[in-house]
Amino acid sequence: MIGGAQGTGVDSSANIFARAAAMAGLYVFGKREYYSNIKGEHSYFSVVLSESPVHSHMDEVHLLATFDSETVVRHAWEVVRGGGIIYDSMAVGEKISKIPTLEKIVLERVLSRLSREGLGDTVGDVLELAKRSGVALYPIPYMELLKKIGEVIGEKQLSALSRMTNVVAVAASFTILGLPMSALEKAIAQVFRAKARVVKSNVEAANATREYVSRNFLDTFPFKPTVRPTSRQRLFISGTSSVALGKIVAGCRFQTYYPITPASDESVYLEDHDTFNLADHPHIEEAKELDGKGSIVVVQSEDEIAAINMASGAALAGVRAATATSGPGFDLMVEGMGFAGMNEIPVVITLYQRGGPSTGLPTRHEQGELIYSIFGGHGEFPRIVIASGDIEEAFYDTIKAFNYAERYQVPVVHLLDKALANSTMTVEIFDSNRVNIDRGLxxxxxxxxxxxxxxxxxxxxxxxxxxxxxxxxxxxxxxxxxxxxxxxxxxxxxxxxxxxxxxxxxxxxxxxxIPDSERVILHGNPDAPNLVLSWGSPKGAIIDAIDYLESQGLHFAFAQIKVLHPFPTRFIQSLLPSYKKTICVEQNYTGQLMTLIRARTGHLVDHLICKYNGRPFSFSELRNALEEAVLKGTPRIVTHAGA
Structure with missing residues (x-):
């Protein structure tokens, strides 16, 4: 885990670290958490590395790399025995109460815990408690090290040198984990490819940090991943980028949006790649210009009402058109969606769910719009609602959304969420042979x-x-x-x-x-007595959890419902009687999928595992919750993990 104040390079450092690990041949999954302010509040990025495919994050932290005192105070408790904490050696004397962005409830919780252990109220006391729990400490004098790096690269300004703190933390992490520095250098070159001087400076900083860590700390870290070099290429990509690429390949030529978290990143990506080479994409022949290039018009509208209606206008003009938004924006789009329904306009609405209601939790996660996306609007009109379960699916589902829209001449709501939008992972190269374009009549x-x-x-x-x-x-x-x-x-x-x-x-x-194979995906043990039902982003944590529980003697099948409307009633009705226990997993308070299953099939699901604190399910908490549902029979389990 990497953490610090927003605006200090947390995202870029995590991006460098994850890319470097992927370049070294590892599978990577990254989860980004941040406050709804521009600069100053706490932000962190959790990265999971594995020799085999990984689909979710975990609560346990093996190595914590910190830029500031707040990250130590908030996350030191999550580091496992044998794990490690990288921190600024100058921060140990800082009073916890003097950290300006630390919320009162967090401060009281930390001070109470330290008091129970007979410790004081400084960052050093938090580190001492971690040390007592078997955590290794890696104090690094950031500014002293950066000044020495400055002498090498000819930079004296501390403001310029401090920008490399993130690379120091990443390089220290890479060294402790025993990962190849060559991969880190490649990642630095890729992230800063437009700035040759910045690349050189950061590579110098990385190498100086490696030498410092190697010289001052024993090479005894127990959680080192095994790197197996591979020539097989993979993508390292975020959810919003995956959807944007899907729109490009689908032949979308008009995208509208009004800035809103977490949807905006998708449109920004499209703006950055609004002209592209189509020579190798025969599936979208009709979109090519004479020179083999195509372009997508991206319009930042004055509001979401304009966004949906402009997209509908473009669709009426014959191009594939879409808009992207989040919950509050979707509220404003509903009347325009009704217009599209009345006029049988094939428009795609990409809906990134976030914590609600009202402004809610703008940068946090929730699955609160399932029922609304199906039934929202006055009067009745046809629509199709689909949900992607991971970043790879998001690419292919985006293409299907346009196909459904044009085949049936209806608006299509493509449900994603903050977790999918802001997560990153390694995926296989997208396969053009799986792409089919259906423009209907x-x-x-x-x-x-x-x-x-x-x-x-x-x-x-x-x-x-x-x-x-x-x-x-x-x-x-x-x-x-x-x-x-x-x-x-x-x-x-x-x-x-x-x-x-x-x-x-x-x-x-x-x-x-629409075939059942597109509407419901079955995972896990087909002969299991227990069936998990879910939709959207919990997919990854569920798969990782049931794989682990299978090795412990608890067996689960998992039905991932991808097409929520029209609901796959017949298939689900035929599936449910085969299992002794049924368990719904979703990130909302009321159990919206469970409600939908009851309404469409008449079947009452036995157990609900839900979460609504704004943080996505982890592998760890779902593992425990599924075990509790089966062994203890708890009908409703609410999980709470996440900082």
Whole structure:
């Protein structure tokens, strides 16, 4: 774990560390936690390294690298026996009560614990308690070391040197863990590739730190990962970047957004990569320009109402269009989503859930919008709601979202969350052979010999031929009102009945056509007596937990529900009777998936494991909670891990 004040390089240092570990051949999973302020408050990044694929973070910390006193005070308790803490040797005398950003409740909790152990109220006392618990201490004189580095690189300004504190902490971590410095140097070069002087300075800092650590501390750290060099290439990527890449490959050519955490990073990535080479992507031939390049228009709108309506306008013009937002923004988009539903517009809404209600926890995690995304809006209109379980799925699901939108001519809500958005992990290179583009009944021309064009023509499956605005002979009207086959406003009761049935029939068709293999993914032991049901980002922690419990003699299957609407009712109904115990795992207070299962299947799930403190499930707490549900029969288990 790496921690410090926001604005001091916590993210960049974790990024360098994780990239370097991935370059060394390890599998990596990273979890980012930060306050909703720009600079000063506590931020930390947890990185898990493994010789085999890893899907989640854990509560136990083996090595804690700190930039400031607050990180020591908040996280020293999480370090396991045999683990280590890297800290600034000048901080040991600092009074805990003098740390300005430490919340009162945390201060009282820490001082109470120190008092019970007969210790004082300084950072050094926290470190002493950690030492008594079997934790190794690695004091590093940051500024003294940085001044020596400054002499080597010809830099005297402390403000400039202090920017390399993060690399000092990372290099110390790499040395203690026994990881190859060559990989760290490559990662530094990649992260700072546009600044040759910065690369050189940071490499010097890394090597000076390695020499200091090697000279001053014994090489006895017990938790060293085994590095197995591999020629196999993998991606190291975040959730928002994965979705953005999915939109590019899907052929999205218009994206709107209003800045909001944690969704904005996706649109910023698209802005940074708004022109790209399409020569090797035959799946999106129609999007290419003559020079083999394409571009995506990214618009930062004045608000979310404009964002959804601009995206709908672009979709009416014939391009694949999307908008990205979080809970408060989705609130404002709901009327516009209803307009898209009424006018059968294929628009994708990427919804990154966060802690609510109201402003809530802007930079924290929750799965609170499942029911809302399915039923939100006045009146009834068709939509499809899907949820990705991890960063790799997010790429492929983004492409499916556009396919569903255009095949069935409906808005599609793609559910993600803060945990997926801000996590990073190593994944296999995305496979273009798994990519298929389905634009549905989109016509580039309309032959008048087929008859007068009717945009909302009544058809057996409810899906009408679609043309882009401006297509010759393809005139149609759009309105928020009920309308006839041409789009003209109509309040005739017969037309109303037929139009409602036409629109809603598309969900019935989607329910029949989308295969169960796309809607529900089964993991774990197929012969297990216990079934876990979940959706979205808990997937990784569940998989890691049930894999561990399998080795301990407790057996679980796991049904990951990916298409939430239309709900896979028949499949889930056939699945549930095969298990003695059913357990829902989700990050909200009420158990929204459990409620949905009861509503759609009539089955009451036996146990609910939930969490709503703004931090994602860890492998550790889910392991314990699943064990408690099975062995003790606890009907509702609330977990609380996370700082």
């Amino acid at each position: 989109l016509h580039t021309t309309w032959d008048p010999s087929k008859g007068e064009y009717k945009r909302f023509a009544f058809t057996q499956d409810g899906i009408s031929p679609r043309v882009a605005l401006g297509t010759p002979n393809g005139i149609f009207w759009n309105t928020g009102d009920e309308h006839d086959e041409y789009g003209h406003i109509s309040e005739d009761p017969t037309i109303r009945d037929k139009m409602m049935e036409k629109r809603m029939r598309k969900i019935e068709v989607a329910d029949a056509e």
